[in-house]
Amino acid sequence: MKSGFVGLVGRPNAGKSTLMNSILNKKVAITSNKPQTTRNVIQGIYNDEDTQIVFVDTPGIHKPNHKLGTFLNKEAYGSMMDVDVLLFLVDAQKPFGRGDCFVLEKIKEAKKPIFLILNKIDTLSNEAIYALIQQYKDIHPFDEIIPVSALKKRNIKELVDTIKKYLTDEVRYYDTKTITNKPISFLVSEIIREKAFALTEKEVPHSLTCIVDAMEKKNNAYFIQASIIVDRESLKQILIGKNGSMIKKIGTLARKELETFFNRNIYLETRVRVVPKWRDKEKYLTEFGFHDFE
Numbered sequence: 645m646k647s648g649f650v651g652l653v654g655r656p657n658a659g660k661s662t663l664m665n666s667i668l669n670k671k672v673a674i675t676s677n678k679p680q681t682t683r684n685v686i687q688g689i690y691n692d693e694d695t696q697i698v699f700v701d702t703p704g705i706h707k708p709n710h711k712l713g714t715f716l717n718k719e720a721y722g723s724m725m726d727v728d729v730l731l732f733l734v735d736a737q738k739p740f741g742r743g744d745c746f747v748l749e750k751i752k753e754a755k756k757p758i759f760l761i762l763n764k765i766d767t768l769s770n771e772a773i774y775a776l777i778q779q780y781k782d783i784h785p786f787d788e789i790i791p792v793s794a795l796k797k798r799n800i801k802e803l804v805d806t807i808k809k810y811l812t813d814e815v816r817y818y819d820t821k822t823i824t825n826k827p828i829s830f831l832v833s834e835i836i837r838e839k840a841f842a843l844t845e846k847e848v849p850h851s852l853t854c855i856v857d858a859m860e861k862k863n864n865a866y867f868i869q870a871s872i873i874v875d876r877e878s879l880k881q882i883l884i885g886k887n888g889s890m891i892k893k894i895g896t897l898a899r900k901e902l903e904t905f906f907n908r909n910i911y912l913e914t915r916v917r918v919v920p921k922w923r924d925k926e927k928y929l930t931e932f933g934f935h936d937f938e
């Protein structure tokens with residue numbers, strides 16, 4: 645048997661979390677069409693008969709304008725050092741820009757095999773994909789260049805097969821039933837955050853975070869109390885919505901998904917709280933699950 649760790653890195657919105665979920669065939673990380681969705685390093689564990697691969701999804705690397713952003717970049721950099729292979733994801737629809745260049749320079753420092761993953765090829769013609777591959781070959785001698793569609797699940801098996809060639813460990817790090825290193829309460833808060841992200845616009849998604857205040861298993865059901873935290877009263881009003889319509893919508897969507905995920909009844913109570921400047925205060929960042937903040 646072979647095993648190893650594989651890091652997913654790239655700019656925000658490149659499709660890292662979508663790709664990890666597609667490989668695992670299970671939603672371990674939330675996704676959205678807005679940049680800076682992932683805020684923690686999340687391991688997703690892939691198993692087949694003769695392989696275990698621990699995928700390490702990371703926050704998109706970007707220019708930070710809050711302490712939270714600095715934390716996200718640091719999380720991403722930190723995880724690069726401990727993997728066997730780095731998957732450098734780019735959005736194939738977009739030209740290779742300064743942001744991608746910055747990420748590439750950073751990951752070169754880790755001195756690991758780098759696969760260039762050209763994602764979102766479902767939106768491109770074969771000719772365009774071929775031209776891109778030629779172009780990227782001149783940018784860096786990548787160990788592999790693999791075009792994929794994370795969303796449409798194209799070329800996923802080829803990617804996994806290629807990764808296997810680079811693995812050298814021979815131990816299972818996790819038992820085969822484990823799909824992530826994150827606790828259940830994290831998955832719950834993330835699913836609520838995903839719904840809040842999807843239903844809000846502009847600066848609102850980035851100004852909010854979610855936490856589980858209490859979670860109890862009773863008679864085969866989960867009773868969950870959760871909070872959506874925002875940094876301003878005006879955003880609280882947006883998240884509550886007219887006559888509570890927005891918070892109700894978020895709660896219903898989250899509950900339905902949680903019921904499918906856990907295959908049990910879910911009783912979810914969600915409230916909105918204001919914590920001014922939470923993204924800039926280390927005390928709150930730690931309290932809301934962004935640990936090891938320095």
Ligand SMILES: Nc1nc2c(ncn2[C@@H]2O[C@H](COP(=O)(O)OP(=O)(O)OP(=O)(O)O)[C@@H](O)[C@H]2O)c(=O)[nH]1
Binds near residue numbers: 660680765766
């Ligand atoms: N058309 C297309 N869209 C994709 C593909 N993969 C991801 N997307 C979309 O791209 C957006 C971003 O996907 P995410 O997986 O959240 O991106 P990410 O790289 O994890 O982003 P951050 O967590 O912000 O760093 C979502 O709207 C996805 O549906 C793909 O293969 N094709």
Ligand SMILES: [Mg+2]
Binds near residue numbers: 660662675681682704
């Ligand atoms: Mg992500």
